Amino acid sequence: MALTDSTKLISKYNVPGPRYTSYPTVPHWESDESFPTLWPSLVKQFQEEQQKEGMSIYIHLPFCESLCTFCGCHKHITKRHEMEEPYIAALKKEWLLYLDLFQKKPLLKELHLGGGTPTFFSPENLSDLLNFILSSCEVSPNVELGFEGHPNNTRAEHLEELAKLGFTRVSYGVQDYSEEVQKVIRRFQSFDTVKTAHLAAQEAGYTSISHDLVFGLPKQGLTDIKNSIELTLSLRPERISLYSYAHVPWIPGLGQRAYDESDLPQPEEKRALYETAKGMLLDAGYVEVGMDHFALPSDSLAIALKNKALHRNFMGYTTNTNRLMIGLGMSAISDVWGGFAQNVKSVKEYEELVHSGIIPVFRGHQHSQEDLELRTIILDIICHFKATWSNEFEQKPFFKTIQSKLQELIEDGLCELKTGELIVLPEGEAFVRNICMCFDAHLNAKREQSQRFSKTI
Numbered sequence: 001m002a003l004t005d006s007t008k009l010i011s012k013y014n015v016p017g018p019r020y021t022s023y024p025t026v027p028h029w030e031s032d033e034s035f036p037t038l039w040p041s042l043v044k045q046f047q048e049e050q051q052k053e054g055m056s057i058y059i060h061l062p063f064c065e066s067l068c069t070f071c072g073c074h075k076h077i078t079k080r081h082e083m084e085e086p087y088i089a090a091l092k093k094e095w096l097l098y099l100d101l102f103q104k105k106p107l108l109k110e111l112h113l114g115g116g117t118p119t120f121f122s123p124e125n126l127s128d129l130l131n132f133i134l135s136s137c138e139v140s141p142n143v144e145l146g147f148e149g150h151p152n153n154t155r156a157e158h159l160e161e162l163a164k165l166g167f168t169r170v171s172y173g174v175q176d177y178s179e180e181v182q183k184v185i186r187r188f189q190s191f192d193t194v195k196t197a198h199l200a201a202q203e204a205g206y207t208s209i210s211h212d213l214v215f216g217l218p219k220q221g222l223t224d225i226k227n228s229i230e231l232t233l234s235l236r237p238e239r240i241s242l243y244s245y246a247h248v249p250w251i252p253g254l255g256q257r258a259y260d261e262s263d264l265p266q267p268e269e270k271r272a273l274y275e276t277a278k279g280m281l282l283d284a285g286y287v288e289v290g291m292d293h294f295a296l297p298s299d300s301l302a303i304a305l306k307n308k309a310l311h312r313n314f315m316g317y318t319t320n321t322n323r324l325m326i327g328l329g330m331s332a333i334s335d336v337w338g339g340f341a342q343n344v345k346s347v348k349e350y351e352e353l354v355h356s357g358i359i360p361v362f363r364g365h366q367h368s369q370e371d372l373e374l375r376t377i378i379l380d381i382i383c384h385f386k387a388t389w390s391n392e393f394e395q396k397p398f399f400k401t402i403q404s405k406l407q408e409l410i411e412d413g414l415c416e417l418k419t420g421e422l423i424v425l426p427e428g429e430a431f432v433r434n435i436c437m438c439f440d441a442h443l444n445a446k447r448e449q450s451q452r453f454s455k456t457i
């Protein structure tokens with residue numbers, strides 16, 4: 001495709017839009033103040049069916065010692081490590097509240113510690129929590145246990161303690177190695193620090209080490225991304241996430257107002273950052289997985305892609321296709337396939353609710369039949385760049401709306417619509433979020449979206 005064509009497409013399709021870690025996406029959940037009382041009954045209703053395939057647990061560990069201004073995650077900035085123990089006690093209590101709703105011992109397929117910074121916690125505290133949870137589950141022999149490690153504070157003791165419990169995966173936040181970028185995002189770490197953490201993980205027996213890089217950061221140019229990819233490749237992690245920087249400065253509590261829109265690369269420059277990084281990764285033998293992941297062909301994520309077993313949930317792309325995920329901790333999201341729920345976003349309120357015996361959700365969504373059908377299709381498009389459906393689906397009134405929304409993207413050569421299937425064409429892969437948006441029955445007027453989602457490119 002000529003450069004001018006691609007520039008035109010980028011300016012045409014770079015609109016605010018969801019990343020589709022869920023459908024409906026969080027801003028379109030429909031719940032009122034009665035939802036917290038409905039949630040336990042939804043868990044009871046769906047868990048029995050979903051437990052057959054096993055379940056995932058996500059644990060949100062929100063504390064960070066300092067604020068990185070680019071960060072869009074839910075976190076609590078503090079240097080007070082005395083907050084660790086009460087928080088661990090609340091997590092245990094919350095898990096007990098869920099166990100009360102389950103008919104039998106849950107079959108655990110996947111557990112992920114996210115944040116915030118899980119490595120803010122001492123290895124002993126993490127181990128105490130995990131022993132408590134793992135001993136209450138039937139742990140699958142193929143269980144995948146992983147955590148997000150901050151390279152600046154992940155110690156050999158963290159890696160070893162977690163490896164003893166069966167952890168084999170770690171993802172390190174790298175973002176970008178350029179000093180200028182690091183200064184503006186207030187996230188300082190050298191290549192040597194990352195290398196030490198990476199080698200320590202290998203030493204401790206981790207078989208899937210991932211590095212998180214971000215493209216589109218303030219002050220980031222082509223030289224910066226090339227240098228960051230080169231340094232990353234010198235360590236050859238099994239997986240690399242290459243996230244599109246999400247600029248959402250209107251969300252309270254983030255530090256993204258510390259820089260200006262004029263510090264950000266323009267949409268075409270931002271896409272060039274991704275394409276350059278992608279070219280280098282493909283040349284180095286990595287496989288592109290979905291819209292923002294790369295993996296060595298021997299890694300389970302690349303194998304799942306090949307076997308059409310890739311799944312996407314609130315943790316991003318995963319090899320586990322089970323449909324039950326319980327999220328523990330402040331702001332964590334749970335998914336029982338027929339419904340979602342999110343926990344309250346303040347540590348204090350979270351701890352208080354849990355200790356009063358209440359599952360601390362504050363909002364959620366109960367899926368309709370239409371939501372579930374569209375969810376499956378959007379998931380297939382974002383994981384496999386392809387989706388199929390039944391004749392019945394094509395007879396439904398909303399299918400006409402989908403067809404007419406897709407028309408322009410089809411004319412622009414981004415996708416093909418045939419009877420019973422949609423195929424994303426190679427030129428359309430960069431615009432996969434826009435293609436999913438055509439199937440999103442909850443998306444409202446553009447004006448409203450602009451204050452809810454980051455841009456699609």
Ligand SMILES: C[S@@+](CC[C@H](N)C(=O)[O-])C[C@H]1O[C@@H](n2cnc3c(N)ncnc32)[C@H](O)[C@@H]1O
Pocket residue numbers: 070071072073114115116117118148149150151172173174175212213214243244245246247
């Ligand atoms: C919750 S952070 C955690 C890891 C750990 N706290 C650290 O900083 O190393 C997980 C990853 O999300 C990504 N991330 C955070 N904010 C982002 C944003 N605004 N846009 C895109 N990716 C972002 C970063 O790559 C980050 O490493």
Ligand code: SF4
Pocket residue numbers: 063064066067068071072073075115116117150173187
């Ligand atoms: S990037 Fe990691 S360390 Fe920085 S604020 Fe976000 S969660 Fe905390």
